[in-house]
Amino acid sequence: MELMINIEVNQLIGIIRKMPFEHKLKIKKELEKQRYTHSHNKNDDTLTKLLLSGPVMNHEEKMNFKILQKYFDVWTKNAFA
Numbered sequence: 001m002e003l004m005i006n007i008e009v010n011q012l013i014g015i016i017r018k019m020p021f022e023h024k025l026k027i028k029k030e031l032e033k034q035r036y037t038h039s040h041n042k043n044d045d046t047l048t049k050l051l052l053s054g055p056v057m058n059h060e061e062k063m064n065f066k067i068l069q070k071y072f073d074v075w076t077k078n079a080f081a
Contacts, residue, residue: 016024057065 016027019027
């Protein structure tokens with residue numbers, strides 16, 4: 001069964017304003033759900049896959065990074081203090 005109603009946005013807003021608060025909350029939740037499903041598209045999945053397949057530091061590289069980070073912190077404190 002399908003019901004087609006020709007109504008303008010301003011009329012719809014007026015109807016919603018007259019509704020009880022609980023019904024307004026229900027409408028809000030449904031619209032937020034719909035917004036999330038539309039905003040999460042194929043491009044998001046592609047970006048996620050790209051980022052997850054990117055390079056990752058191994059243990060040795062991580063240790064080297066931490067050592068260089070310490071030297072850099074000391075240098076910046078001495079140079080700009």
